[in-house]
Structures are given as C-alpha cells and as structure tokens.
Amino acid sequence: MKVIQSISLKKVMHYAKPYQKRLYMVVLFSITLSVFAAVRPYLLKQTIDTYLKVHDQVGLLNYIILMGVVLVLEVGSQFFFTYWASWLGQDIVKDIREKLFHHITTFRMKYFDTEPVGKLVTRSVTDIESIASIFSQGLFMIVSDLMKMTVVLGIMFYMNWKLSFIVILGMPVLLYATRIFQQKMKVAFEEVRNQVANLNTFVQERVTGMKIVQLFNREEIELEKFKKINELHNKAWLKNILYNSIFFPIADILSSLTLGMVVWYGGWNIMHGDTMTTFGDLFAYTMLIGMLFNPLRQIADKFNVMQMGIIAAERVFEVLEREDLVQENGNVTAGHFKGDLTLENVHFSYIEGEEVLKGINLDINAGETIAIVGATGAGKSTIINLLNRFYEISNGRILIDGTDINEFDLYSLRRQIAIVLQDVFLFADTILNNITLDNPDISREEVILAAERIGVHNFIMSLPGGYDYNVKERGAMLSSGQRQLIAFLRAYVSNPSILILDEATSSIDTYSEELIQLATEKITKGRTSIVIAHRLATVINADKIIVMDKGQIVEEGKHFELIAKPEGYYKSLYESQFLSNEIS
Structure with a gap:
C-alpha cells in the first residue's frame, strides 16, 4: 500500500x-x-x-x-x-x-x-x-x-x-x-x-x-x-x-x-x-x-x-x-462518403458468451434508404452502435466505401454519420447551441435556413427567445415531439454522408410526425439512410426492408415483396403491429 x-x-x-x-x-x-x-x-x-x-x-x-x-x-x-x-x-x-x-x-x-x-x-x-x-x-x-x-x-x-x-x-x-x-x-x-x-x-x-x-x-x-x-x-x-x-x-x-x-x-x-x-x-x-x-x-x-x-x-x-477501454483510432481521415455500406459476417456480444449479432451479412448501396425491423432485442440498434464504433465487433468487418471502419480516424468517421435517437438528449443550453453543438462551422443563418427547409422554423420562433430559448437540463422545457424536431434539425445541419434514425418517430404527436416526415424526405434524398422502423409510413417508403430476429437477418426485400409471403416474419409483424397502427 x-x-x-x-x-x-x-x-x-x-x-x-x-x-x-x-x-x-x-x-x-x-x-x-x-x-x-x-x-x-x-x-x-x-x-x-x-x-x-x-x-x-x-x-x-x-x-x-x-x-x-x-x-x-x-x-x-x-x-x-x-x-x-x-x-x-x-x-x-x-x-x-x-x-x-x-x-x-x-x-x-x-x-x-x-x-x-x-x-x-x-x-x-x-x-x-x-x-x-x-x-x-x-x-x-x-x-x-x-x-x-x-x-x-x-x-x-x-x-x-x-x-x-x-x-x-x-x-x-x-x-x-x-x-x-x-x-x-x-x-x-x-x-x-x-x-x-x-x-x-x-x-x-x-x-x-x-x-x-x-x-x-x-x-x-x-x-x-x-x-x-x-x-x-x-x-x-x-x-x-x-x-x-x-x-x-x-x-x-x-x-x-x-x-x-x-x-x-x-x-x-x-x-x-x-x-x-x-x-x-x-x-x-x-x-x-x-x-x-x-x-x-x-x-x-x-x-x-x-x-x-x-x-x-x-x-x-x-x-x-x-487504456484497455479507450477506443482505437485509425489513421485514415474520412471525407464525405459515397455511402456504400457492407457488413461481412459480423458477430458481437455485449456480454462474453451471449451473442447479440450472429453473423450478419448486409450490403447497402449508396443513396438507399434501408429500414430495419424486428422484435425488441433482435439486434437492430446494436448494428448502429457498431457502425459508429461505440463498441468493437467480436468478429467480421464493417466497411464504408470499401474501407474497414477501424481504419478511419474516429472524429472524422463520426462527422459523416448523424443519428436521431428515440430518447433525445438535450443540454441545458439554447436551442441554437443544442443544434450546432458549438460547431463554429455552422452559422446561425445556416441553422435558420435549414429549419425553414424542413418546416421547423415556425415552431422554434413560437418559443420565448426563439433560437436563444434555453431548454434547461435534458430539454425539460420541451415536449418529446419538440425534442425530436430539434434532434432532427441537429442531424440535418451537420450534412452527414450517412443518416440513421433509431426509432426516431416512435413517441411523437401527429403534427410533429408530419414535420419529421417532411424532413425525412429532404434529408434522406441522395444520402444513405438507415431507419430502425417503428411507423408504417417509413417502412413502406424504404428501398429495402431488413427483418431481424434473435441477432440474425431472417428476411429482406421491399414492402410489397415481404407482405406477399404467406408465412413471412415481416407479414406477421405487419398484421400484428403495423396494421393495427394504421387502423387506429
């Protein structure tokens, strides 16, 4: 001692x-x-x-x-x-x-x-x-x-x-x-x-x-x-x-x-x-x-x-x-990605011996919007965590434009990927600073222009102080739908190569959902997008739907292709969850 x-x-x-x-x-x-x-x-x-x-x-x-x-x-x-x-x-x-x-x-x-x-x-x-x-x-x-x-x-x-x-x-x-x-x-x-x-x-x-x-x-x-x-x-x-x-x-x-x-x-x-x-x-x-x-x-x-x-x-x-928990940094600076994504035999475990992903193979072409659906615990969000290198994969590779993501400098890699999460975290600061995250390269004028394009500007201006409105700790002064809109605008102004929506519209009101659908159309256009799906409209519009169950891909295809399978897993999800949402 x-x-x-x-x-x-x-x-x-x-x-x-x-x-x-x-x-x-x-x-x-x-x-x-x-x-x-x-x-x-x-x-x-x-x-x-x-x-x-x-x-x-x-x-x-x-x-x-x-x-x-x-x-x-x-x-x-x-x-x-x-x-x-x-x-x-x-x-x-x-x-x-x-x-x-x-x-x-x-x-x-x-x-x-x-x-x-x-x-x-x-x-x-x-x-x-x-x-x-x-x-x-x-x-x-x-x-x-x-x-x-x-x-x-x-x-x-x-x-x-x-x-x-x-x-x-x-x-x-x-x-x-x-x-x-x-x-x-x-x-x-x-x-x-x-x-x-x-x-x-x-x-x-x-x-x-x-x-x-x-x-x-x-x-x-x-x-x-x-x-x-x-x-x-x-x-x-x-x-x-x-x-x-x-x-x-x-x-x-x-x-x-x-x-x-x-x-x-x-x-x-x-x-x-x-x-x-x-x-x-x-x-x-x-x-x-x-x-x-x-x-x-x-x-x-x-x-x-x-x-x-x-x-x-x-x-x-x-x-x-x-040092064993420090994320390894690559030596390749990531520029603006074309957006081709490849997962090769990806295995991952949060706890040793309990695999969450069991040999995932997936190809996503640049500019495609991919929806990932499946029951809770299927491994949908885990793929997103690995793509951002929040965790290191146990086996296999993830490539962007043909380059292993481990070779990229972390800072430059994450600058090209924007995520909108279901549980939005906002700092006790102004709306403007929560959008830019104090990035000097994003001006106030750019934020306002982006907000106008996706229809969020009027909502922000309705708040006391507008863009200078302090949302307090964890955004307590805003509703869950309003927090989602701020998070969406935050992702939009960062101009990412790859966009990820992780259950981003699962807990918002109808008005906010309409605004987000408008924003989704604009921000996903010509950009590789991955949507962990919850709402039916997002799934239907996807270029390809990936269906996961227990850490494996069990089906993939377009909405009309999957819904046509008589005993398909996706068809069962649609009838039990999405169809009931549509009726309500």
Missing part, C-alpha cells in the same frame, strides 16, 4: 513540472517561514537576558523593533507560501481534471454501461479537489512544519541543551501516537471516500429518475434506502471524528506536561545558581515548545489530508490509466 501511495504521489507531482518556478518559490518561502518563526523566541530570550535585566531601554526598544520586523517577514512568508502552494495545487488539478474529462470522453460505451454516473462525477469533482489539498494543506505544509521543527530544535540545543533533552523526552510518545493515528485515519478516510461515492451515485440516479420515483409512489421507499446509505456515510465520518477526539487531547497533554517539566527544571536550576539557565530561556522555551509540538500534532492532521488526497489520486489515476 505504501508503494502504491508513493507511486500515486509521484504521478501527481509529475503534473507540477510545467510549474517548476512556482514550486521553487514555495520551497523558498517555506524555508524563510521556518527561519523567521524560530528566530522570534531567540530574540525574546536576548531581549530579556541582555536588555530587560539591566534596564537598557534603548536596547530593549531596538530589539522590540527587530522582533516586529521579523514578525512582519514571518507573516509575509506565510502569506506567499500559502498563496503560491494553493495556486500551484489548483493549476495542477485543473490540468488533471481536463485530462480526466478528455480521457472519459474517449472510452467505449462498454465502460458507461457498467460504471455508475455518480462514481464518475465523484472522480471528476470531489476526488480532484481532494488532490488539490495535497498541495494547499498537505505535502508542502508538512515539509514546512518539518523544517520549522528542525530549526526550532537546533535553536533549542544552541540555547540550552539540558532543557532541550527534557523536551525531546516526550517526543517519542507523541510520535508513536501520531503513527497510530495516521494508520487509523487512513482506513477511516478510505471508508469515507467509498461512502461518498455511493451517496453521490444514489442521489444522481434518483434525481435523474425523479419522474419514475414519483410516478410509482416510491418516495418513502427511496427515502428508506437513502437513510441506510446516509447512515453508513455518517458512521464512516464518526470514526474519523472519534480518532481526532482521542489524538489531539493526548497531544495537548504531552505538550503541557513537557512545558511543565521544563519550567520546573529550569526554575530549579535558576534558584540553585545554574548560570546555564536564564529567565530568558524559560520565556523562549514556552514559545519554542509550542512551535515544536504544535506542528508535530498538526502534521498528523495534515498527513491525513494528504492521505485523503493520495487515495483520491489513486482513484482518479485508476480511471486515467484505463
């Missing part, structure tokens, strides 16, 4: 390389802070023994001024040390957070299928902030305190070695207590981090699915679940509080006992004429003991802060180093 923590700390410090000058300044101010802090008690001793004892008012005033100057320098060093250390920490975590976010966006969909959203939020926000504390409250503070203790011990032995020996007698006990405290707190912090992640995951999921919670009257049930998770979180923190409540009083008692022994022994020496010990020593030692024991006591606390930061770093780097 120590080796892992050391490695994690080295990885974090690697991000400090671009800020080496700032790092050197932190070290410099740490040194000056230690020196100025330790010099003040010595100046106090000199003031008492040299000037106060002989009533030298001028010398006393000069030393008091000198102590004031040293105090100002100490305060200044403290300010710059704290500011620069925190600044360095924030810049480092900014870099790590950006790298983490970019890394997460390159993961295959398989990762997001199994990892809770709340966990990733915790890694990207809470854990990253904990890493910042390594610099602002942990590592540099510990180094500064150790340097201060070293200088203080040196001054103590220079002043009075007898009193210094009494001081260090109590330190082994405090060091042992500190060690035990660190071990206990490390376990406690790990438990706290786990419970925080669990709490974040639970709250994230329930807030996202609040409509389901309320629709099925699960408020009380979810509250009871939350209470259990919150209780575990509370118990984890109570352990942390308990250990702090035990350690810090012990440290205070040891410091007080040491001070009492020094005052007693030093006073006894003075009363018996020991010239080695002076009143100035006793005054100085009352300050020096606090400066020696307080940092040692605080080091334990700061060490725990650093431990929490290192544990958080381990979690963050665990995600950062998941």
